Amino acid sequence: MDSSLSLDLKVGSLRFPTEVPKVLRNSPKHEEEGLLMKREVGVLEAELNRVSEENRRLNEKIAIIYEDCANLQSQIKDLMTTVRSDRGSVSPERKRKSESSALNGYSDVANGMTNWMGRQIESNSSGNSCKRAREDCDLKVSRLCVRTDPSDSSLIVKDGYQWRKYGQKVTRDNPCPRAYFRCSFAPACPVKKKVQRSVEDRSILVATYEGEHNHGYPSQLPAPNGSSRGGSVSRHSSGPSNVTLDLTRVGSQQEVESPELPRSLVEQVALSLTKDPGFKAALATAVSGNIL
DNA sequence: CGTCTTTGACCCGCGC
């Protein structure tokens, strides 16, 4: 397994002949028109074949990416355990329960993509409107919209990290309370997040993250003995019923640069894919399709 | 017993 995953996808090189409608015009020279039409048809067919082939290869690549993601995450997990054991022996900070963050409902890939997409959404909106430019120097603020069951009154966004709630306030412009969380996966992780229900759509939770994790992504592969017979699936299912991403917003605004350094290999992989908006959309569609 | 949630108190910046 090579950790430097270079994909070399040439999706952006799709170029459709833009001057095709020329042959549709009314022309007195029918033979020439027919000839032109045939040639154009041939070109289009070749293009179609090429695109289909490209599509097939992309699907294969996506499958490979899935595997690589799983492999990378297992490597990260191993790395994290060794790092934790080292640090634990040196500085006896009060260690929290560093495991048993069961991911129920969706896969690690979905988690990573969710996180990454949220970052993309935020970097889009903040880059365009630049509402708060004073926090860019120190804190990185990102926003993630999550659709949950409106009947679920718990403001819990299960994004793969471990959060400890430390406050809740009612704000002025929103009748729904706002919950404050701190990352409790690492003892000194500075990341905080605020979760509040959206005013317009009560079924949407808006999570605002600030700061960067000083640890890797704490993803846990689903237990190898995943053949849990009984209803233990939803035993501690405080997770949201479904996490959806607003893909239209991602697709409508391309040109996303991500100047920040990736914190984990998973994010690095994701960032290497964001260069091309077309592939981003395709991958997002494929991933969301697989989630559902 | 350790960890997390709840919740009122407290702090702090800001506008007047």
Add this chain to the structure above:
DNA sequence: GCGCGGGTCAAAGACG
């Protein structure tokens, strides 16, 4: 200084 609103602390309780 004072009130207001948002963010955080920390004691107490819940939970496994």
